[in-house]
Structure formats: C-alpha cells, structure tokens
Amino acid sequence: MSMTTLWERSRQVAVQAILDTAVRLFAEQGYEQTTIAQIAREAGISQRSLFRYFGTKEDLVCGDQEALGELLKRTVEQQPAEMSAWDALRAGFEVILTANHPPERALELSRLIFDTPSLHARYIEKRLHWQAELVPVIRARLGNGPSGAVPETQSKAIVATVFACIDTATELWAGHDGRIDLADLYDQCLAAVRGHD
Amino acid sequence: MSMTTLWERSRQVAVQAILDTAVRLFAEQGYEQTTIAQIAREAGISQRSLFRYFGTKEDLVCGDQEALGELLKRTVEQQPAEMSAWDALRAGFEVILTANHPPERALELSRLIFDTPSLHARYIEKRLHWQAELVPVIRARLGNGPSGAVPETQSKAIVATVFACIDTATELWAGHDGRIDLADLYDQCLAAVRGHD
DNA sequence: CGCCTACTTGGCATTAACTGCCAGGAAGTC
DNA sequence: GACTTCCTGGCAGTTAATGCCAAGTAGGCG
Numbered sequence: 001m002s003m004t005t006l007w008e009r010s011r012q013v014a015v016q017a018i019l020d021t022a023v024r025l026f027a028e029q030g031y032e033q034t035t036i037a038q039i040a041r042e043a044g045i046s047q048r049s050l051f052r053y054f055g056t057k058e059d060l061v062c063g064d065q066e067a068l069g070e071l072l073k074r075t076v077e078q079q080p081a082e083m084s085a086w087d088a089l090r091a092g093f094e095v096i097l098t099a100n101h102p103p104e105r106a107l108e109l110s111r112l113i114f115d116t117p118s119l120h121a122r123y124i125e126k127r128l129h130w131q132a133e134l135v136p137v138i139r140a141r142l143g144n145g146p147s148g149a150v151p152e153t154q155s156k157a158i159v160a161t162v163f164a165c166i167d168t169a170t171e172l173w174a175g176h177d178g179r180i181d182l183a184d185l186y187d188q189c190l191a192a193v194r195g196h197d
Numbered sequence: 198m199s200m201t202t203l204w205e206r207s208r209q210v211a212v213q214a215i216l217d218t219a220v221r222l223f224a225e226q227g228y229e230q231t232t233i234a235q236i237a238r239e240a241g242i243s244q245r246s247l248f249r250y251f252g253t254k255e256d257l258v259c260g261d262q263e264a265l266g267e268l269l270k271r272t273v274e275q276q277p278a279e280m281s282a283w284d285a286l287r288a289g290f291e292v293i294l295t296a297n298h299p300p301e302r303a304l305e306l307s308r309l310i311f312d313t314p315s316l317h318a319r320y321i322e323k324r325l326h327w328q329a330e331l332v333p334v335i336r337a338r339l340g341n342g343p344s345g346a347v348p349e350t351q352s353k354a355i356v357a358t359v360f361a362c363i364d365t366a367t368e369l370w371a372g373h374d375g376r377i378d379l380a381d382l383y384d385q386c387l388a389a390v391r392g393h394d
Numbered sequence: 395c396g397c398c399t400a401c402t403t404g405g406c407a408t409t410a411a412c413t414g415c416c417a418g419g420a421a422g423t424c
Numbered sequence: 425g426a427c428t429t430c431c432t433g434g435c436a437g438t439t440a441a442t443g444c445c446a447a448g449t450a451g452g453c454g
Contacts, residue, residue: 006421007430035410046433051412121322125314150385156365157386164361168353188347189354194391203450204401233440243404248441 015053018043022060027108031061031116058122061112065123069130072096076137085141085155086190089134089162097182110174127163134159165189212250215240219257224305228258228313255319258309262320266327269293273334282338282352283387286331286359290383300375307371324360331356362386 021043025034036057040047054060075095079088100106113119139155169185218240222231233254237244251257272292276285297303310316336352366382 011431036412037410048413048433048435049431052432055412057411117322117325118318120325121318124321124325125318128317153365153369153382153385154389156369157362157389160361160365160386161358161390164357165354168350168357172350172353185350188350189357192351192354193358208402232438245404245406245442246402249403252441254440 011053014045014049018045018050018053019060023105023108023112026061026112031112031119058119061109061119062123062126065126065130068096068099069127069133071099072130073133073137076134081141083141085138085158086162086194088141089138089159090186090190093162093166093186094183103178107174107178110170114171114174124167127167131159131163161193162190165193208250211240211242211246215242215247215250216257220302220305220309223258223309228309228316253319255316258306258316259320259323262323262327265293265296266323266330268296269327270330270334273331278338280338282335282355283359283391285338286335286356287383287387290359290363291380294379304371304375307367311368311371324364328356328360358390359387362390 018039022034022039025039025042036050037047039060040050043050054063072092072095076088076092079091083091101109113123135152135155138159139151142151142154165186168189169182172185173180173182215236219231219236222236222239233247234244236257237247240247251260269289269292273285273289276288280288298306310320332349332352335356336348339348339351362383365386366379369382370377370379
C-alpha cells in the first residue's frame with residue numbers, strides 16, 4: 001500500500017508537521033496573531049514552500065473539507081431510494097461524524113473556527129460548495145415530499161437548512177467542550193425547526 | 198434636520214462618490230481586479246482617507262449591513278408578544294426588504310457578492326453577527342413553542358434556519374434577475390422546510 | 395477679524411498575505 | 425554515471441491594511 005514515491009511520503013510528513021505546528025500556535029496565541037512566517041520558521045520549512053502546500057492561511061484550518069464533501073455526497077446518493085431527503089442527509093451527516101478527525105482534534109479545530117469570525121465565514125463558504133453539489137442529489141429524491149412547489153427551491157432550502165442545523169449543533173457542541181453528543185444536538189436542532197420527527 | 202456640521206455633510210458626499218466609483222469599477226472589471234489605489238484615484242481622494250471611510254475593501258460592497266442588522270433586531274423585538282418566533286422573524290425580514298437599496302442596485306450588489314468568494318465570506322461573517330444578536334430576542338419569545346427542549350438550542354436553530362432560507366431565497370432571486378418576488382421565494386423556502394404554514 | 399481648538403486629510407513607512415521567477419538540489423529513470 | 429523530473433528556497437514585487445505625523449480646514453470665541 002505504501003507504493004508511493006518518496007516524494008509523496010515526505011510530503012505527507014511535511015503536511016502533518018506544518019498542520020501540527022499551525023494548530024498549536026493558533027491555539028496558543030490565536031489565529032490572527034500568528035503569522036505565516038512564524039509557522040514556517042517553527043515547522044522548519046520555507047515560507048514559500050508552505051504556500052505551496054496550503055494555498056492560503058485559512059486552508060491550514062479548514063483545508064480538508066474538500067474530501068469530506070465528496071464523501072458526504074456519495075453517502076447521500078447511496079441511501080435507499082425510499083428514504084426521505086431529510087433522512088438521507090441525516091445518514092450522510094452521521095458518516096461524516098465517524099470519518100472525522102480524532103474527537104479531541106476536531107474539538108480544538110471547531111473552537112478555533114467558531115471563535116474566529118473570519119475563519120468561521122471562510123468555513124461556511126467552503127461548505128456552500130458541497131451544498132451546491134448536494135442539491136441535485138436531493139432534488140432527485142423529492143418525489144416523497146409535498147408537490148406543487150418548485151423542486152429547485154425546495155431542494156436548495158432543505159440542504160441549506162440541514163447545513164444550518166449542522167453548524168448550530170457543532171457550535172453548541174464546541175461550546176460544551178464536546179460533552180454532549182453531536183448527533184443528539186443535531187436532532188434537537190432539526191426538531192426545533194420542523195416541530196416533529 | 199440638516200443641522201449637521203459641514204464636516205458630516207461633505208463626508209456623506211464623499212462616501213457616496215467613493216461608493217459609486219467602487220461599484221462601477223467592480224461591475225466593469227470585477228472585484229479582485231480592482232485595486233483600492235484605482236478607486237481612490239478615480240474618486241479623487243487619497244488612499245489613506247478611503248480606508249478611514251471604509252475600514253476594508255469588502256465594506257465598500259457590504260458595509261451598510263451594520264445598520265440593517267440593527268434595524269432587523271429592533272423590528273423583531275417590537276413585534277407583538279403573542280406572535281410566534283417564526284412570524285416575528287418573517288416580519289423583520291419584510292422590513293429589511295423595503296428598507297433596502299433600490300432594487301436595481303440591490304440586484305447588482307447581490308450578484309457581485311454571490312460571484313466573489315471573498316466577498317461572499319465577508320457577507321456571511323456579517324450575517325453571523327446579526328444572527329448571534331437575534332438569538333436572545335428569539336429565546337425570549339419561545340414560550341409559544343414546544344417545551345421540553347433546551348431553549349438555547351431551539352432559538353439558535355430557528356435563527357440559523359431563517360437565515361439559511363433568506364440566503365437561499367436571495368441567491369435564487371439574483372439568479373432569476375429579480376423577476377421573482379423575494380418574499381415569495383422566502384415563503385417557499387420556509388414551506389419546503391417546515392412542511393406547512 | 396484674528397486666534398485657538400477640534401477634527402480631518404494626505405503622505406510616508408511598515409506589516410502581512412500572497413505570487414512569479416529562477417537557480418540549485420534531490421528522486422527517479424536508463 | 426548521465427539525464428530528466430520534480431521539489432525547494434530565496435528574492436523581489438503586489439495588494440490590503442495600520443500607525444504616525446505634519447499640514448490644512450471648519451467652528452467657536454473674544
């Protein structure tokens with residue numbers, strides 16, 4: 001399985017080292033107060049190479065969202081056809097949860113994101129990208145829902161709401177230091193919105 | 198009423214001139230391609246002063262959101278106490294709509310925001326700010342809602358969902374060049390999520 | 395009107411996030 | 425061992441943004 005060229009292997013090592021340094025410094029002094037120069041220095045890499053690994057400073061925190069988006073989309077697609085849009089999205093969310101970082105790291109990152117306005121905004125913006133990719137998947141499943149409305153509007157609204165609830169649940173979860181189950185919080189959010197289920 | 202010192206009057210004029218120049222240039226060459234230096238030059242002002250009027254480049258596009266957020270909060274607060282949280286938020290949204298720019302300008306700005314990632318992020322950031330300020334207002338109104346859940350979670354989820362629907366409706370509205378009524382789109386989004394009403 | 399204070403303006407220097415370019419070195423191929 | 429390919433680091437340059445200071449202008453007062 002390690003049929004990787006040495007280049008790729010050492011790249012993984014470098015990426016991990018940079019990421020560890022960055023997250024540590026962000027936690028210690030805050031995101032805005034930490035400069036790229038400092039991260040590069042402490043990670044033992046040139047500033048120029050750091051920008052080759054991570055195109056922007058924000059990617060140091062919310063860079064791997066890309067892969068998670070793909071996983072989410074595939075999971076939702078593969079849910080049985082008779083499942084409602086809401087349940088299919090909920091199943092996808094569940095898979096993301098288990099596939100995510102070790103919970104301690106995820107908690108640290110979540111706190112950083114929710115405490116730093118510019119990061120939070122960037123994070124949501126990246127998420128909007130998967131959101132757009134999920135809309136057609138949900139539209140294909142809308143036979144079960146109420147007819148008479150424009151399916152484009154319906155599916156966009158449903159996906160946006162689900163992500164709003166995921167976001168809210170994650171924020172509450174980070175605020176409680178991870179002591180409350182994230183999936184439970186998500187269900188509470190959705191119940192508050194939809195009033196049943 | 199024009200009991201304003203000449204300083205404030207000429208400031209209003211300058212702000213408007215800068216804003217007009219900026220929006221025109223953004224529309225002509227795109228947001229990223231337009232530099233602060235160019236805007237300042239064409240508006241006949243120094244770069245330094247431009248940054249005193251608008252703290253950031255993004256504020257040139259979504260700067261007056263601050264005032265709208267205040268208006269939104271006050272409007273929601275002043276709705277009759279027996280009105281549900283959903284209806285109070287809907288009333289606030291309606292007021293924002295009428296208090297907004299002339300529709301042509303609003304459409305242009307919306308498209309610019311949705312098409313420019315960094316702008317979109319900044320817009321989301323400002324929205325998150327109002328969101329946080331609205332949560333206590335909504336929590337105070339939750340006596341009408343289903344009891345048994347944590348009100349903090351409930352109110353956060355409701356506010357987040359409403360904004361998700363506002364965002365979705367606005368995106369659809371901009372995509373249809375403003376030909377569909379924004380309030381109607383919002384109602385459709387909320388109906389798709391809540392299933393009745 | 396002349397003076398003083400309050401506030402604004404513009405220029406200069408500086409920082410931080412990026413980007414392009416180019417030389418040099420290590421990894422993989424034959 | 426030569427050759428190609430790819431990565432790395434340094435250097436210069438751009439852009440947004442901030443602090444500082446000197447110069448100018450509005451407004452109030454004698």
